[in-house]
Amino acid sequence: MIKIWSMKKSEDAAAKKKPKTSAAQIRVQKDLTELELPETMRTHFPDPSDLLNFTLTITPDEGMYKGGSFTFSFAINTNYPHEPPKVKCIPKIYHPNVDLDGNVCLNILREDWKPVLNLNSVMVGLQYLFLEPNADDPLNKEAAEELRRNRDQFVYNVRQAMRGNNVKGIQYDRVVSF
Amino acid sequence: MAAVNGNATSSDWDDRYYHIDQILDRPGPRTDPSFQAGDDVKKFLRNKCKILVIGAGGLGCEILANLALSGFKDIHVIDMDTIDISNLNRQFLFRPKDVGKPKAIVAAEFIMNRVPGVKVTPYFGKIQDKDEDYYMQFNIIVCGLDSVEARRWINATLVNMVDDDNPESLKPLIDGGTEGFKGQARVILPQLTSCYECSLDMLNKPTAFPICTIANTPRLPEHCIEWASVLEWPRVYGDKRLDTDDPEHINWLYNIALKRAKEFKIEGVTWSLTQGVVKNIIPAIASTNAIIAASCCNEAFKIATSAAAYLNNYFMLIGTDGVYSYTFEHERRKDCPVCGGESLDITVGKEWTVERLIEMLVEKEDIQIKRPSLSTSKKQIYFQAPPQLEQATRPNLEMKVSELLEDGDEITVTSSTLPFNLSLRIKYT
């Protein structure tokens, strides 16, 4: 065998035995403990010892969705950050980029994910969807169509849906507390 | 231990190793200074060296054959898969009668029948079933895997195994991978060279299509398959996990995708494409596997014998545009969560609280740490954020470190001012 050990001894003592914490776990710790979320975003851990499964609630303080409270589930697997977190919108909401099953069209959650991105980037991206809903990447086609055609009607529909009313035959979940 | 055969034994014949021995009987201009030409090195290779092959698929079949034919006689192989009929086009150790049987076992038997005197010990199961004691018994580990997750696991395990007081704990890892006409072979010396995790961002990520394209404007058969797996499966089955190894699940996806494809007049949705897309199967070309496996085995031979300089440390083959290959030294990443970061031994008093430990870290001028968060591999000690976790861990600040940790325990420290993670080993005065 090659004499690897003699090479090792000539290196400086930087290499030490490491804890058994997985790379994904360390990265999630780093991401979470460095989150600097504005007042409008709040995380919740159903089981605080499980860092890989939690929710994020966004309460926009401006824009068309102001006053609503939108909760997303985050599920991170052991291949993070090679793979992005899986994110779903829990309430049924009227939004061009969110479908009725809670799937979210946000590029960094799929095709544009890179390991240098982190949980903060995803959360900021989600918040942005409520400030600037985007009619070009529709998941709820009706909502996208309405936003493109008649912005006032769209805003009206958003308010209706947020109160838990019916919009075009679809019952949405109430996400306002007043 | 099974009887492994060294030089002349019943299973060896005159000049069996004539060609290889020409390399091992005398030093060459590029042999390592420690190379001991002659019987010693041959004895080591043929009687002592224990080598582990992870994966008995496309690369694994080639690796096993090459190792056996170059004189390794104590080979172990791990694979969790069984043989599928679609493997037979390139995984040449398997025959139609073997379909359904474990790859590791069939491959081991084939090699032992074909190459006399070689002992191949199979394990049909996951690499995660085995612990450090198991991996410690090998001299070299060769990986021919198609899973990023499995590679990350074995890499982290081998890096963690390195023990400064035990030279035997450092196991060279030779990793091969292919993708169509492209491939790479690399030598990882844990804690000495860059590790698999260091180069994670060099990987091609699996193609993912924008979810709105899948939902609204499918154009490709792949869009229809992703519609079935990403949107329809969870809609219909809720939290039930999609098992990509279950043919019935694949069947369900295939039928849904096919219906979708008809609706949008898209052609090309087949059962095997469905399986390929959901399992993220990368096109496998037998000859690319052969090139990469051969490179891996040459490195294993050179490392085992010191007969020539080994690869330092990354060989890349690109056959998509003519033939282009490139060898370079991939550098260790200082912020690699597996082999990077810094490690410190710190001594604390038995009476110290967690709060005092944190103050001490913040005051340490050589590490420049602000607002550190601490955990062990099992529990959180103190988190600066998010608010709920800060609150949940705040009571620990007043606890004694010695109530939470034993002598020699390790703490993972992260902080926004550290681009890497810091690990602390606690010692009590």
Ligand SMILES: [Zn+2]
């Ligand atoms: Zn590394």
